[in-house]
Amino acid sequence: MDVALEKRQVERAYELYAPVYDFIFDWIFAPGRAAAIKQCGIVPSDTVLEVGIGTGLNLPLYPATCRLTGIDLSGEMLDKAVERVQNLAMPNVTLKVMDATSMDFGDNEFDKALATYTISAVPDPVAVLREMRRVVKPGGTLVILNHFRSERRVTGWLEDLVAPVCTRLGWKSNLALKPLLVEVGLTPELVHQVNMFNGWRLVKCVNRK
Numbered sequence: 001m002d003v004a005l006e007k008r009q010v011e012r013a014y015e016l017y018a019p020v021y022d023f024i025f026d027w028i029f030a031p032g033r034a035a036a037i038k039q040c041g042i043v044p045s046d047t048v049l050e051v052g053i054g055t056g057l058n059l060p061l062y063p064a065t066c067r068l069t070g071i072d073l074s075g076e077m078l079d080k081a082v083e084r085v086q087n088l089a090m091p092n093v094t095l096k097v098m099d100a101t102s103m104d105f106g107d108n109e110f111d112k113a114l115a116t117y118t119i120s121a122v123p124d125p126v127a128v129l130r131e132m133r134r135v136v137k138p139g140g141t142l143v144i145l146n147h148f149r150s151e152r153r154v155t156g157w158l159e160d161l162v163a164p165v166c167t168r169l170g171w172k173s174n175l176a177l178k179p180l181l182v183e184v185g186l187t188p189e190l191v192h193q194v195n196m197f198n199g200w201r202l203v204k205c206v207n208r209k
């Protein structure tokens with residue numbers, strides 16, 4: 001049974017998760033975060049977009065020389081990111097509440113875009129990736145870090161089985177990577193397995209337009 005993830009459901013879920021998110025998800029996801037920022041290959045004065053920045057757990061990993069814009073659908077998650085920006089004194093960061101399926105940016109505004117643990121938490125991952133492609137310059141870098149449906153039969157079947165419950169909690173457990181990339185016209189340059197049990201994939205693509 002395929003249960004669709006709704007925008008209101010995501011907003012409600014992250015309103016609830018915001019106060020405890022860092023406590024639960026900081027250390028578990030940390031190795032993947034460091035690897036993802038490294039794969040962005042950020043050079044001085046790069047313009048970088050982080051999609052679904054959440055509470056801003058990636059913020060300390062960015063070089064101070066880049067210009068970073070972070071967007072998120074959840075005002076409650078973003079409030080935490082605002083606090084973190086203030087505590088870390090990062091004048092190079094701009095944060096905005098925005099739906100990543102229809103971004104308020106022009107075409108080709110960014111050198112790089114990153115989405116960590118977000119693409120399976122959005123109601124429409126295809127629309128989000130298409131928007132990321134639109135706002136990143138031709139030849140720019142897209143980095144996606146996420147759990148995707150396993151290509152192993154039993155694990156994939158289990159992920160399908162728990163999908164209706166996970167959807168109600170605010171994410172998809174069985175989002176398949178290959179069809180997603182095909183649908184948005186992306187070819188990965190690199191796919192690495194990261195984090196505990198190698199259960200998450202770090203995907204780097206060049207934005208060929």
Ligand SMILES: C[S@@+](CC[C@H](N)C(=O)[O-])C[C@H]1O[C@@H](n2cnc3c(N)ncnc32)[C@H](O)[C@@H]1O
Nearest residue numbers: 014052053054072073074077099100116121122
């Ligand atoms: C699992 S959290 C990941 C947060 C952060 N990227 C991290 O690495 O910890 C997923 C985030 O995606 C955000 N999100 C979900 N749908 C979105 C959308 N359509 N536009 C922007 N952000 C969205 C949620 O509000 C939430 O903050």
